[in-house]
Amino acid sequence: MAKNKMKSHRGACKRLKLTGSGKVQRHKAYKGHILTKKTAKRKQGLRKSTTLGSADEKRMLRSMAK
Numbered sequence: 001m002a003k004n005k006m007k008s009h010r011g012a013c014k015r016l017k018l019t020g021s022g023k024v025q026r027h028k029a030y031k032g033h034i035l036t037k038k039t040a041k042r043k044q045g046l047r048k049s050t051t052l053g054s055a056d057e058k059r060m061l062r063s064m065a066k
Contacts, residue, residue: 024057025052027049030046031046
């Protein structure tokens with residue numbers, strides 16, 4: 001049996017979510033502040049979550065220890 005287990009990155013686990021098909025879901029950036037100059041349409045799009053790109057997915061799954 002293996003001695004050591006990989007610890008999951010708690011910050012990543014709180015920010016990311018796994019979908020049923022195994023993709024990593026994330027929230028969009030740029031919705032924190034300075035919202036007066038952003039259009040309503042742009043802010044509406046930022047509300048929705050999106051899936052992580054394939055370049056980052058493998059790295060994030062490893063940090064989530066999945």
